[in-house]
Amino acid sequence: MNKERFEAFTDAVIAIIMTILVLDIHLPTDDHSMRAIIAIAPSFLAYIVSFTILAVMWVNHHNLFLHVKTVNHKILYTNIFLLFWATLLPATTAWFGSDIYSSTAAWLYAVNVIVYNISFSMVRNEVLKINDRLKHLYITEIASLILNIIALFIVFFWPPFIMISLLMDILLWSIQPVVRHKG
Structure with missing residues (x-):
């Protein structure tokens, strides 16, 4: 498959998802006080974390495909x-975001992000099969997976911890460059 078409499709889907995220933040129309803003803070914080997760993944995805010439069916799927x-x-x-103290909601959110991270690793592994210059990512992936698995257990005792662990994960992936530029 043509790499440019593949990247354009991925970019479009991510852009749509980022737009949909903000639609669940409902600013109060009948109360314009600071108290009303504070009441929606959990939804807004969840939005910020998810938006940042998508943004960091998009940057890493872009960098990952800088060294790919064509996209095979395994990479596509x-x-x-x-x-x-x-x-x-x-x-x-x-x-x-509607109840950051719900362990069930926090756990489902964590599972979604973990499987999302695992699926990014699967994409990276398929790219690695055709370009082995990206092996340095294994350490970041293992650290990310361990952090997220620990969070799965902690959210049952303190659900807001998922926000902290995801921010740490975002930091981990933001600091670790996907491609090491030499020269």
């Missing part, structure tokens, strides 16, 4: 699997 989990983020984000 693993990328579609990645996008499937990305499209669920608005729903799990909204549910978690």
Whole structure:
């Protein structure tokens, strides 16, 4: 498949998902006080985390495909699997944002993000099969997976921890460049 078409499709889906995320933030129309803004803060914070997760993944996805000339069927289908989990983020984000103290909502949100991260690893592994210059990502992926699995257990005792763990995960993936530029 043509790489440019593949990237354009992925970019479009991610842009749509990012737009849908904000639609679940409902600013109060009958109360313009600071108290009303504070009441929607959990939804807004969940939005910020999910938007940032998508943005960091998009940057890493872009960098990953800088060294790919053509996209084979395995890469295409693993990328579609990645996008499937990305499209669920608005729903799990909204549910978690509606009650950040619900362990069930936090757990579902965490599972969504973990499977999303695993699916990105699957895409990266398929790319690695055709370009092995990206092996340095294994350490970041393992650290990310461990962090997210720990969060799965902690959210049952303190659901808001998922926000902290996801911010740490975002930081991990933002600091670790996907492609090491030499020269």
